[in-house]
Amino acid sequence: MRRLQHRLADEAGMSYVFVGLGLTALLGASMLAIDVGMLMTARNQVQNSADAGALGGAVALAFDDYDDRSATGPAVTSAMAAATANDVMGADVSVTPDDVEFPLDESGQPNRVQVTVYRTQGRDNPLNTLIASFFNMPTAGVAATATAETSPANGMTCVKPFTIPDKWQEVGDPPWDMDSTFDAFDNKGNPLPSGDADVYIPAADANGNANPNYTGYNNNTHRGTKLIIRAGTGNNIATSFYFSIAIAGVTGGSEYDWNIANCNKHVMRYGELLLQEPGNMVGPTISGVELLIAKDPAAYWDETAQKVAGSQYDGQSPRVFPIPLFDPVYYDEGKRSGRYADLKVANWIGFFAEELIGNEVHGRIIPIAGIRDGSIDAPDNLFPKAIRLVK
Numbered sequence: 001m002r003r004l005q006h007r008l009a010d011e012a013g014m015s016y017v018f019v020g021l022g023l024t025a026l027l028g029a030s031m032l033a034i035d036v037g038m039l040m041t042a043r044n045q046v047q048n049s050a051d052a053g054a055l056g057g058a059v060a061l062a063f064d065d066y067d068d069r070s071a072t073g074p075a076v077t078s079a080m081a082a083a084t085a086n087d088v089m090g091a092d093v094s095v096t097p098d099d100v101e102f103p104l105d106e107s108g109q110p111n112r113v114q115v116t117v118y119r120t121q122g123r124d125n126p127l128n129t130l131i132a133s134f135f136n137m138p139t140a141g142v143a144a145t146a147t148a149e150t151s152p153a154n155g156m157t158c159v160k161p162f163t164i165p166d167k168w169q170e171v172g173d174p175p176w177d178m179d180s181t182f183d184a185f186d187n188k189g190n191p192l193p194s195g196d197a198d199v200y201i202p203a204a205d206a207n208g209n210a211n212p213n214y215t216g217y218n219n220n221t222h223r224g225t226k227l228i229i230r231a232g233t234g235n236n237i238a239t240s241f242y243f244s245i246a247i248a249g250v251t252g253g254s255e256y257d258w259n260i261a262n263c264n265k266h267v268m269r270y271g272e273l274l275l276q277e278p279g280n281m282v283g284p285t286i287s288g289v290e291l292l293i294a295k296d297p298a299a300y301w302d303e304t305a306q307k308v309a310g311s312q313y314d315g316q317s318p319r320v321f322p323i324p325l326f327d328p329v330y331y332d333e334g335k336r337s338g339r340y341a342d343l344k345v346a347n348w349i350g351f352f353a354e355e356l357i358g359n360e361v362h363g364r365i366i367p368i369a370g371i372r373d374g375s376i377d378a379p380d381n382l383f384p385k386a387i388r389l390v391k
Helices: 002-008 014-063 073-083 253-261 282-294 328-337
Strands: 112-119 143-153 162-165 226-231 241-244 301-302 307-309 320-326 342-358 361-366 385-389
Touching: 014 073, 014 112, 014 143, 073 112, 073 342, 226 342, 253 282, 282 342, 282 361, 301 342, 320 328, 328 342
Parallel strands: 162 320, 226 241
Antiparallel strands: 112 143, 143 385, 162 241, 226 361, 301 307, 320 342, 342 361
16 A cells, blocks of 8 residues: 555656657647748748739730630630749649639629639649648648739830821721821811711720720731831821820920830820920931830741740830820811810820831831729720739
8 A cells, every 4th residue: 555655656757748748749839830831831832823824814815815715725825834834832833724714804804814723632732741740641732813804004104205196997088008097077177078087986985984986906906917107297197197295295306216215114194195296306216216126136027926026035025115096086176276285195006116117117016015003094995905913
């Protein structure tokens, strides 16, 4: 009995109990520090992968083919390529064509790309745990979804300091081509008969609603269209005649030349009134375009692929730039009524400067990205598109 009482009171060996409890706590803390930390890092990386995939798909949707949403189309393949280019903890993510979807935006437009990427057991690419494996958790999974959209831009930067008229419906002397002139009024300012008057329908009506019958340029329909830019004569409104403008109201030949050869960060917005440059700017225009072409001399237009090839720039060639389009009706009314600010931004096009022939700039119309902010609404049918993550 006395021995039993002694055994019960004996504290020998209790240190092993505390050591065991301490090791368990240490393993738990290590699991939190190592495995949970690893999972949090993986979660950020897999979200980056999904974001890249959604943005890549939206870019392809806007600038390659808006209508092709097939498994082998540019939107799906670009989304998958962009997503898989981002590793998660040193290994590839899993993304299939079925993981690329095209949901509608809030207004019902099919302009979104949603991408889901995985590193999970179900995709045979789970993450391996370290400490958690001792607790019968040898692997863990992460996945992420992102949605990007291509939406109409209401602003543009790096705009060149000349503007041409937006496209109209040529009624008086069809078809509309590089030699067409806009004629809707006679010399006395009276409207021409409906069978003779050219028609321009702007991108939005007076209430800011998108015009389904907009006659202007379209970034899919007019992709690759040849366009000649040449100095305007008098007040004539011709397809390829440009008017020189002062970006942000700053005039002068040297500033004008610099704005062509470089990127002016001024944000030009839809509906903005433009200030014409005083004097003849043909010389500075040609000089600026020569400098621009010299920055990427090997770039050329690939007729088969319908895009710029041979550029030494990984991104966009400096020879691709936005040109503001003015409202021809607003200008025509202004020149007859003596209105001072008669050039109003109706849209923009992207333009690839191919070559100079005399005083003419020859090039191609190409889709281009713009800026979207909350300052003004942008009609759905504007030419430039803004690419942004929405979810």
